[in-house]
Amino acid sequence: MGAKAASEPWVGRPLLRLEDEALLRGEGRFVDDLDPVANARHAAVLRSPFAHANIRRLDPTPALDLPGVVGVLTGADVVELSRPFPAGIDSPTPHYAAAHEVTRYVGEPVAVVVARDRYVAEDALELVDVQYEPLEPVLDAEVAVSSEACASDRSFHYGDVDSALARADLVVRERFRSARWSCTPVECYGVVADWSEAERSLTAWANFQGPFTLHSVAAGALGLPGSKLRLLTPPDSGGSFGIKSAVFAYVVLMGLASRKLGVPVRWIEDRLEHLAASSSSSGRLTHVEAGFTSAGELLALRYDAIEDVGAYVRAPEPATLYRMHGSLAGAYRVQNVAARNRVVLTNTMPSGLNRGFGGPQLYLALERTMTIAANRLGLDPADLRRRNLIRAADFPYRTPSGALYDSGDYGSCLDDALTLAQYDERRAEAEAARAEGRLVGVGMACVVEPSISNMGYITLAEPGEERGLPKSGNAEGCTIAISALGGITVHTATTPQGQGHRTVIAQVVADRLAVEPSDVDVLTEVDTATSPWTIASGNYSSRFSGVGVGAAAAAAERLSEKITAIRAHLGDGSASLRRIAGTVHWNPEALPPGMEPGLAVTAYYAAPNLLPPDADDKVASSGAHGFVADVAVVEVDRDTGEVTVLDYVTVHDAGRLLNPLLAEGQVRGGLAHGVGAALFERHVYDEDGNLLTGSFMDYLAPTAPDLPEPRIAHRESPSPFLPLGAKGLGEGTTMSVPAAIANAIADALGRDDVEPPFTPGRVWELLRQ
Amino acid sequence: MKPTQFDYVRPDSLDEALSALAETDDAKVLAGGQSLVPALNMRLLRPSTLVDINRVPELDNVTRGSTSSLVVGARVRQSDPRLNAHLVLAAVLPHVGHTVTRNRGTVCGSIAHADTAAELPLALLACDGTAVVASARGRREISAEELFLGPYTTALARDELLVESVWPELREGDGFAFEEFAQRGGDYALCMVAARVRGTELRVVVGAVAPVPTVLTVDADSPGESAVAQVEPWGSVHGSPEYFRQLVRVLVDRTVVRAKEQAA
Amino acid sequence: MIAVDVIVNQRRYREEVEPRLLLSDFLRHRLGLTGTHVGCEHGVCGACTVRLDGAAVRSCLLLAAQVDGSEIVTVEGLAGGGALTPLQEAFHRHHALQCGFCTPGILIAAEDLLARDLPPTREQIVDMLSGQLCRCTGYTAIVDAIAEVAGA
Ligand code: FES
């Protein structure tokens, strides 16, 4: 990919990744590869075997007698040394880094043993004397909602839903359930924590991904000002997809262990711990009421959502319910929208960020509803959608709940998808196949993919009068420094976990400084003591291509202006970068009068339009909005319930593509997670709250033979609000696939009561009824 | 996920291996380790001693047996190309684990582990094979029918080592088919069935839906239906008992049809 | 303690280990070869795959004590200090890695398949990958990269 015309920018080209060589040689630096502090001792976590229990006794003494054991941190110590984690809403039960007196989910930490190595630490775990008194667990969100386990109940009204429903020709009333599942990165959590008594500060290395709001949450729990929690992330992270945001709770736990025991503590989560007690998506039960005219116009939409966030409201929850708030109407023009949001606690693992974050739950309900309505009205599901889609001429478009959709051409994307999928032929074939007794179906989904979250949307979870100080924000930072010999170093706080940020930032900076991307070194490790971060920093809500890149572009532009000014002052318009750098560093007196010395710039960038929620509860919840139109064709084996995806087409419009190669990778990865959630993945608890999917033998993540080979196409409607016109695109297919496949399966089976994941056993139970 | 402490013995001869087994109460034999080591890592098993037979020279043989059969020694890996000479093994082995786990996992180890959801115990039973077991006390043969007593439980005594498995060949004119249903490629099966047609005799074996691989007496006209009546599967996170019965019905029918086609 | 005398990536190591020390921990933490990754420690994900005496194996399912007298190649040994191998190059060109955590295990497993008598078909490559978990890529690019080297 070296050759290019001199004028052609690097941005927009499928540049191969700068990250790859180190990873291919085994030189990646992941958290468990680092030895950042001498003499760290190894931790293992004692975890509750009960979903709900009183801890009658917890005596670590026998463990302390084992040779090699340094000490034990108990839940009682945690309560003494720290405060509960703050969250977006007041929780009925305070949440500490470990349970004290009562445990609330299987896998909840109750103590930490620190020892010479992990083997000894696990031996010692077995020696801790702990006695539980099991209590009745709450596992059913519908039961929980009418008890004190309901942590929040808020209603929102935009337009006039009641009268619109009253004049509708058809009102669809259905319920949809999204299961708990997790993206399960192949690398688990890791933390190294080093407490300094002299400084009363904690230094911690963790494969954290942001949002750095959670840095404040962790510091708050530790009772430290933010400056005294120095958090560092390693350069490489083995995937996250949202999940590793919740490692912050273990930063606190290991920090307390280090503080109590006076040694640095290293904890590398194992897979069983990860599946039981890291993080997962929320579960959601949504009742929908949707009114349509007989011609298929969507008049009103009402959601009643019960959100299962697990045992505690752990920050940033209940954000899953609000991330999509501006997009409650999805891709449609409907003006009358209402939502009731209830958050309930159950005795299961707490939820948190998970690829798609609220999108899969919303669109399962909305996109199933659209297809159901089409069928009941005798319309083609594609026609019904087209009739309601926001029109290209309407952008920028303000949704009833407050989002400002930046750009798009939804109708053309849908047409592209239908053409690529040969939709009409596929529909006819499916019908013919069904006439022969086969179970073939075609489904679709149209979703708006928001990116760049407004940190303020979460305050919607509290009524306006209780919101306190207004919150908004989405800023990212970036520092670029040029050394005396002309070397360019970029420091970003975007905490990539495989998305290729180094490569894209190098493209952006190379264009602005007129160098090659390979001349640009991009450091991805974050150190909260030295990195250019903000509270909104991190790698979530697909914010990189908007604000991560925006900050890098801003810094590069300012540097470029400075370099141009120096060239002009030197009277040498073609002076090399090396010559300029040499001059700045070695002979600052040669700079233009009044110019600041130095050749480094830190810039911050925030997407515009993201205000705090207003008095009417409207919020621009995201900075940019892409669009995805999918068509799925499936066949169900009547005998075994097995689902085969015969074809999958997805068309995206994420604005300008900064690097089409990496964009393709994100779409494919998001799609794989969507297929996982649609066909395989689910955390299952039995009636006592025991986790039945606690290992990779029972928690089924799809492997190569299990995934379709999707056909992918793009449109590019640049965002007018963002500096490079690029929107996020890593989550759209995770949002669309479960809905599209559910629609296809409903079509194949000729019934509406279908619910992912469509594992063969579950599908066959439907067939049997 | 780290194992508990154990002693490790690595005998260089079969005699040494057998005396090591005789000397300890709760020793475990380490062959390929593809089932054993996960259980050690999860601390589901806590043996005091591991007897690693990977250096015992006598156990690496694949030979022709006295009757028409293939004799497979205890160290022979599932990926060993010599096994492809046996039609049943060649049909079943691609379903066992994954390419990489077959490089290490052994045929005999899988049989001794006696997981009802594993393919090789079922295959041995389908062939009417036998296990040759040895101890410091001597050697004996156990037919596959008598070998599997329950989940992860065999007729081997505590000090016995499964040194060989004996795989009778299919005969001229036999038909054989194997089917399994797993949710993902390479997973443990939710249900699996092997069928052998020999003249008018129909031998059908099911696994994963009963505590041990089980020979069923099936009606040639309605094999699936007659098979279902003979199993009592338990439900799991992956399906209800009724679903597992359905898989038996479907797979038995499919397997019998294919085996008959082959025989024809 | 068990004496282990082993060659890893053409370098000889003589160490003493506890019997229960897993090979994955031995390679990563005793020898400092952190290119081999650990994703499950129960044999499912394949991230820990290394080449032992010519065959790809799960290092989380072996004891360090077992490799005494053996020869091991880890991801660090594929290219050694030299140019990337054709397979590594193909992974780069096809964007077959994102976070790269699964990559070392997949490279070793794929080399094993490519080293067999007959070059693998695309179907065999997909089947092999059923034992290697990747959560980033959706696998297509990985299959493409291996298939290119196989000429499939
Ligand atoms: S770590 Fe060895 S297979 Fe997952």
Ligand code: FES
């Ligand atoms: S590249 Fe991240 S798991 Fe494969």
